[in-house]
Amino acid sequence: MQITRQADYAVRAVLHLARKGNTERSATSAVAKAQNIPPSFLAKIISQLSIAGLLHTSRGARGGVTLARDPKDITLLEVVEAIDGPIQLNECVGNDGVCTFEGDCPIKPVWCSAQEELVQRLRGTDFAQLLQTS
DSSP: OOOOHHHHHHHHHHHHHHHHOSSOOBOHHHHHHHHTOOHHHHHHHHHHHHHTTSEEEEOSTTOEEEESSOGGGOBHHHHHHHHHOSOOSSTTTTOTTSOTTGGGOSSHHHHHHHHHHHHHHHHTOBHHHHHHHO
16 A cells, blocks of 8 residues: 555645745745655645645735644644545455455454554654654
8 A cells, every 4th residue: 555646745735835834835836845745746735735624825025824723733644634545455444345255364453453553653743753853
């Protein structure tokens, strides 16, 4: 499993903004340049993160983008799911009746457990923690 490039860019953009703090606005062009993200691609990402309530955006000469919440209140899971949607390692996880081996499948519990561990790890990692390690 691999997260999408768009989710990776979103995580890097949020981390960049977390370094700036909640009050300092950054131009999307500056974020794009600093993180090597194509500007048109970043515009779409910023829009999705804003809709998810993770970023505030404003237009104009004094415009830019800031975090909507403190870095300690934004998790990796929120950012990834804002871009890619809910994490699902296999279609059978969380969806009964989609697998022909439903009643006799030794693999489904492994998928379920692995997904839960991944979700918990991402939910338990916030951007304040990431700032401490960078």
